[in-house]
Amino acid sequence: MDIQLKRGLLDVCVLAAIRNEDSYGYKIIKDLKPCVELSESTLYTILKRLEAAGLLTVRTAEHDGRLRKYYRITQAGISRIETFKAEWKEVISIYKFVSEEGENEQA
Amino acid sequence: MDIQLKRGLLDVCVLAAIRNEDSYGYKIIKDLKPCVELSESTLYTILKRLEAAGLLTVRTAEHDGRLRKYYRITQAGISRIETFKAEWKEVISIYKFVSEEGENEQA
DNA sequence: AACACATACCTCGTGTTACGATGTATTACG
């Protein structure tokens, strides 16, 4: 999938991945894989960014003698998803412009 | 509208704007305005990029004693739009993941 | 024991990109 097309999507994908229950980096990548592929370097960059923006909080916990960083979505994070959903109407209208324009030419 | 969300859309918007008839920078901005806003610096950067990629061709013509650069879409440009439309299924599935996830939580 | 592999985290450099600021020139209007 086109990288540029991903850019507005990845942040909210990560937020959606931790929406129902806290998760950690490695699991987020696996969970998102069927939906959208992202590399580790990308994910950890995004997690840092979302934390700095207050859209999620971090908690370090031990699991089977190994450290994991669990991420929990904040209210601001949930709002971010809602904003995204609200903006989607514009995206759809852009898509329609791009996909429908010119089709009446073929008639 | 979120800048990141625009990134995968602007190129194809510009291509769609010249799809039915040749156009020039200033007019493209005006035509796209109801659909998506973009600044002049952004547009001219995009036009250069699309030309370099062979997605459109340029022709300079005089109009009322003033020079205009008219842009015409190429076959590759049309293919670019088709690729975009094909990728849209993935985008929709991502949107569904983001928007539907968690809604069954409220029941 | 030695080795590969999965888990789990991280940093750095690079290329792409949208934008504001700014500049140049001409035409139109008052």
Add this chain to the structure above:
DNA sequence: CGTAATACATCGTAACACGAGGTATGTGTT
């Protein structure tokens, strides 16, 4: 004569996704 609209362009900046590479521990295999 000045202001706005038309029409093009460049430069620097900040955001971002990614590959390459690094560190460390557990698990499975031979």
